[in-house]
Amino acid sequence: MMPEKKIALVWFKTNLRLRDNECLFNAVEENDIVIPFYCLDDHLFQITAFKFKKTGDFRLKFLKESLQQLEQDLRKVGSGLVLLKGTPEKEIFKLVKEYGAQRIYAEKEVAPEELCTQKKVTDKLLGLNCSFSTFDCRNLFRAEDLPFSLELLPDVFTAFRKSTENKVSIRPVLPKPLAIPSPPIAALNLAILNELDSTDIIADPRAAIQFKGGTEQAHQRLHYYLYETRALSIYKQTRNGMVGERYSSKFSAWLALGCISARELYEAIKKYEVAYRANESTYWLVFELLWRDYFGFCMQKNAKRYFQRSANLQSMLANTDQFNMKLNHWINGTTGVPFIDANMIELKLTGFMSNRGRQNVASYFCNDLCLDWRYGAAYFEQQLIDYDVCNNWGNWAYLAGVGNDPRTTRYFNIDKQSATYDPDQVFQQLWLES
Ligand SMILES: Cc1cc2nc3c(=O)[nH]c(=O)nc-3n(C[C@H](O)[C@H](O)[C@H](O)COP(=O)(O)OP(=O)(O)OC[C@H]3O[C@@H](n4cnc5c(N)ncnc54)[C@H](O)[C@@H]3O)c2cc1C
Numbered sequence: 001m002m003p004e005k006k007i008a009l010v011w012f013k014t015n016l017r018l019r020d021n022e023c024l025f026n027a028v029e030e031n032d033i034v035i036p037f038y039c040l041d042d043h044l045f046q047i048t049a050f051k052f053k054k055t056g057d058f059r060l061k062f063l064k065e066s067l068q069q070l071e072q073d074l075r076k077v078g079s080g081l082v083l084l085k086g087t088p089e090k091e092i093f094k095l096v097k098e099y100g101a102q103r104i105y106a107e108k109e110v111a112p113e114e115l116c117t118q119k120k121v122t123d124k125l126l127g128l129n130c131s132f133s134t135f136d137c138r139n140l141f142r143a144e145d146l147p148f149s150l151e152l153l154p155d156v157f158t159a160f161r162k163s164t165e166n167k168v169s170i171r172p173v174l175p176k177p178l179a180i181p182s183p184p185i186a187a188l189n190l191a192i193l194n195e196l197d198s199t200d201i202i203a204d205p206r207a208a209i210q211f212k213g214g215t216e217q218a219h220q221r222l223h224y225y226l227y228e229t230r231a232l233s234i235y236k237q238t239r240n241g242m243v244g245e246r247y248s249s250k251f252s253a254w255l256a257l258g259c260i261s262a263r264e265l266y267e268a269i270k271k272y273e274v275a276y277r278a279n280e281s282t283y284w285l286v287f288e289l290l291w292r293d294y295f296g297f298c299m300q301k302n303a304k305r306y307f308q309r310s311a312n313l314q315s316m317l318a319n320t321d322q323f324n325m326k327l328n329h330w331i332n333g334t335t336g337v338p339f340i341d342a343n344m345i346e347l348k349l350t351g352f353m354s355n356r357g358r359q360n361v362a363s364y365f366c367n368d369l370c371l372d373w374r375y376g377a378a379y380f381e382q383q384l385i386d387y388d389v390c391n392n393w394g395n396w397a398y399l400a401g402v403g404n405d406p407r408t409t410r411y412f413n414i415d416k417q418s419a420t421y422d423p424d425q426v427f428q429q430l431w432l433e434s
Pocket residue numbers: 239248249250251252253255256285288289291292295353354355356358359362380384386387388389391392393395396399
């Protein structure tokens with residue numbers, strides 16, 4: 001008797017790439033038939049408890065572009081992308097039955113809502129004899145390679161860095177599969193994508209960068225930032241900038257959807273160092289990627305604390321007239337504080353804001369406006385093209401003093417910050433003079 005064929009589904013989520021994708025790599029190694037799919041989860045297109053969209057238009061456009069690119073990449077290796085839309089547990093259940101799949105390969109989740117969705121999917125699969133396996137796809141480090149268990153993750157970034165940097169090895173990038181054994185898969189259903197309500201985005205010529213989703217664009221940006229401009233070699237000096245394409249890497253949007261992996265970036269930085277010499281700046285980009293890892297691991301350790309209201313007793317009750325007025329001024333860049341307003345207008349019109357800007361507007365929101373930080377974080381979640389659940393809620397919690405760091409508040413003196421980082425007001429003029 002012929003042995004039964006092993007059939008697997010690969011669930012793409014925020015790992016929209018073929019190279020360095022642990023789910024895809026393992027699925028292809030271990031199965032005879034592999035069916036890649038993405039599920040447009042209805043939940044991601046709803047309004048949150050904070051009354052913002054869960055996915056705003058900038059990110060939606062970027063997601064559509066990334067999915068189209070992913071499908072093209074999958075076609076090149078003999079496969080395709082099944083696009084589902086609805087409630088993941090129901091849609092995935094149907095897909096498992098349709099293909100007789102025995103195993104699902106999915107990215108490991110760490111945040112509460114994502115874990116809840118995953119649990120609903122696995123519960124629904126119980127009667128189907130289909131197992132569910134998860135794989136780390138996000139970080140530089142694998143959790144099991146750390147010298148401590150996650151319950152003992154240091155509460156301060158520096159302690160985390162010192163116990164991992166140059167001590168824990170970063171696993172090599174996994175190759176992309178040369179061929180994926182899939183049954184015929186219909187062309188990507190663009191009608192489903194187009195049905196999603198995204199008002200046409202008007203590209204603002206003042207935007208720091210015109211983002212476009214997908215692996216190809218991610219690698220083009222990498223090439224531009226490292227080789228065409230060699231901006232990486234001066235990153236440490238420019239990274240607090242606010243105007244233009246080169247002051248920082250802008251890798252965040254592609255990292256957030258996994259069009260490129262942190263390990264691919266690390267590998268590229270190491271190659272660059274061999275070609276052009278390592279310096280403080282090349283080191284600093286890896287340092288920032290360690291912050292990204294840290295927020296990823298913190299989410300696993302502290303998730304519950306991250307979504308709690310601030311302990312600041314002065315913080316105003318939500319949904320009162322005064323609260324709504326202050327919130328709207330902040331969102332629309334009409335607070336009357338030029339440095340804050342310029343940053344908020346940039347975010348509203350482009351879906352992006354520099355790290356310096358994010359720190360200031362978040363501090364202003366918590367410490368000057370005294371508003372419940374979760375509303376600020378939820379607005380960022382809607383608006384940011386590079387929204388990443390761990391980075392966004394982790395950074396906000398850190399600034400609001402509800403994270404794991406022992407310092408309770410991080411107050412930014414806005415006038416001082418403006419004078420230091422925008423001394424000639426080039427940034428403020430760019431966004432405030434229309
Ligand atoms: C309130 C607040 C909210 C934020 N929300 C997000 C978010 O939703 N998504 C997101 O990717 N980043 C977020 N950040 C972190 C940071 O602002 C952005 O990653 C960065 O500005 C993106 O631009 P870049 O890629 O040019 O960064 P670069 O300066 O070039 O840094 C390279 C990469 O390092 C990582 N990184 C840099 N700074 C941080 C940081 N503070 N925390 C975690 N990772 C970091 C990012 O992956 C970034 O792409 C937030 C920061 C704050 C203060």
